[in-house]
Amino acid sequence: MxxxxxxxxxxxxxxxxxxxxxxxxxxxxxxxxxxxxxxxxxxxxxxxxxxxGFVNAHSHAFQRGLRGMAETFPQKSGNFWVWRDEMYRLVGELGPERFHDVCVQCFREMLRCGITTVGEFHYFHHDETCGGFAFDELVLSAARHAGIRIVLLNACYMTGDIGQPLEGGQRRFGSVSYEQFIENVERIDTLLDGDTQRQGLVAHSIRAVPIDDIVRLHAYASKRSMVLHMHVEEQQREIDMCLLHHKMRPMELLIERMPFGREFTAVHCTHTDPGDMTQFINRGANICICPLTEANLGDGISAAAKMWADGGAICLGTDSNNRIDMLEEMRLLEYGQRLRHEGRGVFKGRGGSVAEGLMRCATEVGARSLNIDTGxxxxxxxxxxxxxxxxxxxxxxxxxxxxxxxxxxxxxxxxxxxxxxxxxxxx
Ligand SMILES: [Zn+2]
Structure with missing residues (x-):
């Protein structure tokens, strides 16, 4: 040809x-x-x-199935953890066919708004029997169906909270051991379509993976030139729990224990301590911010203006996929900081152009975070x-x-x- x-x-x-x-x-x-x-x-x-094409560095495609739900609040206060119960309810309802359909729908919507690569942070591994890893193949199949480039960010998930067993819907995410997880990663390697599919690794969060295993995952990923992504400090409660168990904040613990650099991406960093963030940025690692989801879940507004001013590599993710529009994510990233700081012109790029700065977040930095030749x-x-x-x-x-x-x-x-x-x- x-x-x-x-x-x-x-x-x-x-x-x-x-x-x-x-x-x-x-x-x-x-x-x-x-x-x-x-x-x-x-x-x-x-x-x-x-x-x-835009690079969406953080997505949970199946959560597209929650659209139109979890927005009425008859009794309980609506916070992240109540929303998570709704998400677990969805998990309980999704069989293989519907899971595949929801993922295809989600990836098609991404393409229609110019997202050509998705970093799919995938932790929903098992069907109703909670065995096997059949849903991993379904995600790859859905991406192929839709025609989107995917980096399957394959997630290790072992505990319900620090030191706690998995419960309810979480059982469909779990790996019984680090070894079982790696065995499946190596199986997935053989199933990837070489042109449009890659694999990266994930430690879901400090809540879901013991710190020693996070460090092992990072060493394994580094040896194989794979990226490692992790949810970090989206909610204050995660920091409080970590302080209780480890006497350190999650980011502080990662800096102390893990020799990471640009192959690592921390997702959210909504409540990260400024000193920890300075060290994180100095190591050249990436921060993925998900403005629409963080706003929807009431997470809080990160110190992204300071991260950007300090040279932080900020990329964007559509996360819960309640609304999929990369241009909207870019604007909200900037507007959240304008509202917080009562000033304009935060993500300035070349010649002081904010649009240029935001464009880089939505393309080049996303590609850096996923380590692929695009953007x-x-x-x-x-x-x-x-x-x-x-x-x-x-x-x-x-x-x-x-x-x-x-x-x-x-x-x-x-x-x-x-x-x-x-x-x-x-x-
Ligand atoms: Zn997420």
Whole structure:
């Protein structure tokens, strides 16, 4: 098959839109050349702009099944832990078929809003018998069905809380031992589609994995050049429980025990101590913030402005998938901090552009967190691109200089016309 050459009116390159660029895609689904001139385009997209596909660094696809629920509060106070009971109720109801359908639906919605890669933080391993790891294959199958690139972030989950046995719905997440978990990781390796599927590892949280096993997981992941993700300090209660058992905060304990660097991503860090965060950032690790979910669950607002100012690598996740729109996640990341600090212009990127800074969070940093070649339109990268309809009413009035800001601050996914993953048009 000969190379394809895609040319839109405008292509997003190095933080700005350039005209007349041709993006050449090889038979391997990767970009082989970006530049002006050369061979005539095989696909000329007029009235369109090309941007890199978004990277969703944190998702639990099955939680899409909770949409429309858990938003009425007749008696109990509505907090994270009450919401978690609702989520466990959903877990009890999901058989293999419905689980697969919900995941496909969720991944399709992601593609339609320009997400070309999902980091699926997957802990729901077992069917109703609580044995085997059949649901791992279902997630991979759902991603293949939808056409999305996936990094299956395979989660170890061993305790109900620190030192506590698994209970109820949690039994469908559990590994009986570290060894059993690793055995399954190695089985999953053989099931991955080499072009669009990778595996990373997860220690679900300090609540769900003993610290010694978290350290072992990290060593195993590092040896195999896999990324490691973990929920860290989303809720104050997690910090209190950890202080009680370990006399340290979760992040403090991880810094003390685990020699991590850029391969590690801590998800949320909503209540992380400023001193711990400085050490975390100095090690080059990533922070994944999930603005819509954190707002929905009433988690709190993280110190993301300070993280960004200190050079923290911040990426984004749709987490509970109650609402899926990456442009909205980007805006809420910025707006949460504006509301907190009563000031504007937090995630400033090149030339002081907030849209450019937020774009990097939603693309390049996500790719860094998942360790995959995507997140920018450049030679060697996967051809994961999104086509923006420049005639969409939401964009009316755009100029070359204002286009990115109009997109990030004024649009929803309705302006997205097509989506390409690894050189294939999937939407
Ligand atoms: Zn999560």
């Amino acid at each position: 000969s190379d394809r050459i895609i040319e839109a009116d405008w292509t997003y390159l190095d933080g700005q839109f350039e005209a007349g660029l041709r993006v050449q895609v090889g038979a391997d689904g990767r970009i082989s050349r970006v530049g002006s001139g050369g061979d005539e385009p095989t696909e000329r997209l007029s009235g369109c702009a090309l941007i890199p 920018s339109i450049a030679p060697g990268q996967h051809a994961d691109v999104v086509v923006i309809d420049l005639n969409a009413p939401q964009l009316a009035g755009w100029t070359r200089e204002s286009l990115l800001t109009s997109l990030v601050f004024g649009c929803d996914a309705g302006v997205i016309k097509n989506v390409c993953v690894g050189g294939n048009w999937v939407f």
